[in-house]
Amino acid sequence: MVKIYLDPGHGGSDTGAVGNGLQEKHLTLAIALKVRNILNNNYRGHQVRMSRTTDRTLSLTARTNGANRWGADYFVSIHINAGAGTGYEDYIYSGLSNRGTTAQYRQIMHEEIMKQVDFQNRGSNQANFHVLRESTMPAVLTENGFIDHATDAAKLKSDAFLDQIALGHARGIAKIFQLPSKNSSGNSGNQGNKSPSTGNETHSIVDYLKSIGEDSSFANRAKLAKSYGIQYYTGTAAQNTRLLNALKSGKSPSNSAPKSTKRVHLPASASTWRTYRLNVKPVKKNSDWSLTPAAFGGLTYDILAEPYPNVVTIQTGRGRRNIYIGPETGARRL
Ligand SMILES: [Zn+2]
Helix, strand or coil, X not given: CEEEEEEECCECCEXXXXXXXXXXXXXXXXXXXXXXXXXXXXXXXXEEEECCCCCCCCCHXXXXXXXXXXCCCEEEEEEEECCCCCCEEEEEECCCCCCCHHHHHHHHHHHHHHHHCCCCEEEEEEXXXXXXXXXXXXXXXXXXXXXXXXXXXXXXXXXXXXXXXXHHHHHHHHHHCCCCECCCCCXXXXXXXXXXXXXXXXXXXXXXXXXXXXXXXXXXXXXXXXXXXXXXXXXXXXXXXXXXXXXXXXXXXXXXXXXXXCEEEECCCCCCEEEECCXXXXXXXXXXXXXXXXXXXXXXEEXXXXXXXXXXXXXXXXXXXXXXXXXXXXXXXX
């Protein structure tokens, strides 16, 4: 069993780099969770452990101690860059040879990630970072774009782009450790360009539920599936697709009365939709997080309140938030 330790950089009181309305700690966690899901949904023969799975403060020592005590085979630390540059780069510990195992692993990660993203290639480097130095197994640190660079930040605001970054990481890890694909049994080893469809579907239902503020656990998905007449839910790709379509259709579950709640639909043509904390004025400069309707084929929310004209309160994966739905935005009231 190959042990993969994923380390989303920063967290809690340590935001990491900030810029363009983004915080590094949120992006690194989102990417790492996606890497974990892709690995677990599409590959066998490994275990994943994460230094953190929530937004919490964690020392560098706690991160390396966690990996060292567990006996991880690979330490992957995920970061976002800042400081007047653009593009992707990665690091191994400066005390290592550029031809050793860790460097070879880094090269595979680098190639697989660059295949998935359209970042400028800043190459592979060495650094004396704590997590690279104090981890007792091969370790890599990836810097996925510059949060303070407008073009990079625009990419990082797209959940679909974070998916691509994660896919590159997962494929790199799978290639390094030659993890067998879950699809490989029974199809004569033809896994060449098969995309991880199971993973993406599971992944989008989880993301969708989070985006509408619903519990995305397996138990709740099973409950929802039942309410929409999907029997014996085990989380197959087909069931997830049916459930996602049922939820997005806005239809009420078959066994409950139709709701009379007013709702708003954000169209699939919108790649991002600014949201605002309830305690700030809903003007552009105060937006610190965006929804991504395009990534979900549109999003529909219950309107919980309308605190200003054309500004409504909705429940999102980050709690209650305000959004602007003026006539020029393309939002539709249902
Ligand atoms: Zn960082």
